[in-house]
Amino acid sequence: MALLQISEPGKSTDPHNRKLTIGIDLGTTNSLVASVISGEAKILEDNNYRLIPSRVLYEQGQILVGNDIPNHALTISSVKRLIGKKKDDIDADNIALELADSNEIFIQTPQGYKSPIQVSSDILKKLKKIASDYFGDEIYGAVITVPAYFNEGQRQATKEAAKLAEINVLRLINEPTAAAYAYGLDSKKEGVFVVYDLGGGTFDVSVLQFNEGVFEVIATNGNSSLGGDDFDQIIKNYLINKYKFNSQSLKDQAKLNLIAKDIKEKLSSQDTINETIRFNNQDYQIDTSLSEIEELFTPLVDKTIQCVKNALNDANLSTDEIDGIIMVGGSTRMPTIQNHIKKFFNQDLLNDLNPDEVVAIGAARQASVLSGQANDDTLLLDVTPLSLGIETMGDLVERIIPRNSTIPIAKAQEFTTYKDGQTMMKIHVVQGEREKVSENRSLGEFIVKDIPPMPAGAAKIKVTFQVDANSLLTVSAEEQTTGIKTAIEIKPSYGIEESEIRKMLEDSFTNAENDKKFRSLAEVIVDANQILELTEKAIQDDKQLLSESEKSTIERCMNNLKSEITKKNTSKIKLATDELNNASMSFAQKRMDNSIYSSLTGKNINEINK
């Protein structure tokens, strides 16, 4: 008699009914893809490589990703540092990439300009292919990890990249949370843990409590533009200053980045370096030590420690209440980091896991749970990293959801009209911890229309913020007396879809008239200063043409524009420039008329009528 076959709980025996899920760690330097196979989370290899460099090479006719790229080819790398950002947000000098001259970030490639979203989606496509080749089957869905300190725009852009790669995103989860999940499940430990996650381009710290299968994030902090790359930059500058490395071109910069990275990695296992480095047909003798370089690193390490302090403070915990420190990210291999963190917590660190792989392993486990196929009772409870609020009168932020709120979360607040008969209200959504609107990140604006005319303060507009389990925000507003609803979903690039971005990009290069949207901050400031100068001179020359009230209006607009210039917000400067233009229009007209008359003086009637 044949034995009865009994399948694993929650697993289907029918291969056509199984839902293949993967976990993706989309890193700044390296990416990984993992999956739970027969109950075990495994890294899926790409021709025996476990790490897939997050590099893309665009050539005529083909796109190469990661390990497929021939050695020494100059590629697009560290694109995660650019995703969901504007040109104003980045330090273009530290990026060895040719960027388009536009407000949005576009990278020049032999296949034309590519947005960071497109580059990321090409990496994601490769990861998906590694998985589907491994299984010989379609992938049902993926959990993709993002830095905990990623803001709304960066998260939306990552999701957009996944959509372009045709990946069904089951969940975006935070990298330190994924790592803690993998570690907690393996070690079966309980208590309060700190995850210190220093990657290639991002830094996160999360404080979590593990309790009976629930992994609860208590507080998180970080810096989404601080990582191993910044340590490389320090070594690069050190080489340029001390050893007079001469780098002119972008290609030199990129080569020098690699040399710096190599030195950093060597100093993780040896105390001194004495070697000759050949660079641009010249030999450079390098004699340096770990202690010399470590001193240069101190400001960066201190920055991370400040984030750790902030997170502990928000969690209302002191260092001696922490049961373990989990080190994640390749950059935590640096002895400097290890020593400082050990000293700060006054305890040994948990290094018994692979800092490169643990995030992908956690993501794969979570993907398997979310597909409903794993028989699992564990739960991740995460938080919003940054406060969310809206602009109120006088450039001030009214906070609606404070940072470190457990998600999902919905909060509503009522607002009212400022003027009698007001029929519209602008809702400006911002993210960040500062008091002033202009110092936070603007996520988008929308307008509640058709408010019935009422005396000031009578209308009641209920604004609801809903943050879902992916930490993505939806804002809706409802006028209470009429029930009129307006809703927005915060999209990358302030509501611009990827396809629209592409169209805008094409337009901007072919249609000069259409490039207003791409005007950089610098240009707007130049225009603003020009009109300020002209107006100033005009008032000096022809103030007799102005009434007292006209003069004071123009001066008020000038002062407003001057203050907007210092705040560096492109659209606000434009607005203030337009206001000044409008206010001074009749003055300009009068001056023009006047100059015509004066140029006519001395000519006789006959000549004028000719």
Added chain:
Amino acid sequence: MEFFDIYEIEPSFSISESELKNKYLVLQKKYHPDRFAHSNIEQQKAALINSSLINDAYQVLKDDIKRAKYLLECNEIEITNHTNPEFLIKQMEYEEKIEDHRHDKSELVSIQKELQEELEQYKVNLETNFNKKDFERASKQINEFIFIDKLHLKIKEKINQLD
């Protein structure tokens, strides 16, 4: 009293933190969107709303001040902004004391302890008044409680900065 209903506990200022936490985890394990990631859209939406509500209620119930305010709100008691002159003087004395010793960590720590004891006392008084259903008196105390709590936070920040 919706928030208390969700957690199936009697509306009261006195609350067992550990019991609340246990119920919170039980509820989230049941209603969190992760439990419905493979379900249909309607169920996913319901999970989002339920789980958000469970979180919101937990934030209110676990915090002494928010819970007290919520209880007053449910009993339709307005929180009076009136502060008695005695408390105003106390308020000023504390502010001055903190300012005078802003560089002296040990002095600040001892003020912090003092404030902590005050907070405990307020909590006991609030408990008594809520139990007696004397909402008027509770509403007067809550203002002072909020003030002392803010001061306590401020001094903690100052101590952290000196570290």
